[in-house]
Amino acid sequence: YEPRRPVGVIFDNEHGATVLNTYRQSFPEADPDHAAEAEEILRDHLALLFPDPRHQSLLISWMGWCLRNPGEKARWHVFIQGVQGCGKSLLAEALAVVFGTTNSRKVSPTMILEKFNSWAQNCCFAYFEEILIGDRQRDTMEVIKDLVTGTTTNIRAMRTDAVERPNHLNGMFLSNHMHGLRIEHADRRFYCLCCRQQTQTEAKAIPREHFVQLARLKTDLAGGLRYFLLTCPLDNEFDPLGHAPHTPDRDLVIKAGAGEIYSAIVSLIETGDEALVAKDVISTTVLYNAIRS
DSSP, X not given: OOTTSOTTOEEEOTTSOEEEOOOXXXXXXXXXXXXXXXXXHHHHHHHHXXXXXXXXXXXXXXXXXXXXXXXXXXXXXXXXXXXXXXXXXXXXXXXXXXXXXXXXXXXXXXXXXXXXXXXXXSOSEEEXXXXXXXXXXXXXXHHHHHHHHOSEEEEOOTTSOOEXXXXXXXXXXXXXXXXXXXXXXXXXXXXXEEOSOOSHHHHHTSOHHHXXXXXXXXXXXXXXXXXXXXXXXXXXXXXXTSOOOOOHHHHHHHHHHHOHHHHHHHHHHHHOOOXXXXXXXXXXXHHHHXXXX
């Protein structure tokens, strides 16, 4: 499976074996005639979810770059948080269609920690929904971090030994909850976006017709969406091989996933009001009082 080579080509791989490329162009043909309509629907949806034009532009750039470079890995993935029903899953589903059904995956939380992980091979794009459930959240995040930055991954199918395979995957993570991803301040692997819709009332205020049009990006406008993403200009700030762009939403995600004690320590250090608190030392009495308050 080599998306960077022609479909069906026979070539010698890095181990000297003669192999057949199993990558398939299962995506819709790029359609310039419907690109403008698809672009308008996509931009309307992103503007509805994310009020900052910079956030919209960088997300479009990430989608466009990944689609133009199948098999190449960006050094950071996307995390989108918003209340259920705001349309974040429809966005990911449309992107999966334009990558091609054989080249994309929907990954459930249980799949990530399963012993057999053949879903991670032969894949250019995956979207993950509500990955942090249950009592193995730390284990889940370790798997996810390897998927984001690793150039190879160990794949184990049923009744076979684990084998090392190239990691072509770029991913989008979706959650209804602000703590749906656990990252630290030094982690630059996730571009975090929080939708403006944070309550069911706000989600229900979105007109039904908006979702009807959005769903067309998966059907009759999929080719138009593919053409737009293949040809749109990329944001000057966009760097797929650098750190994920910072957003204020990232700070909210870090705080929500950090836990009470960690959040209290960070807050005490940042405010700088306590003489007995610094980056390398903290008074347990001050910390206790901060948590109680």
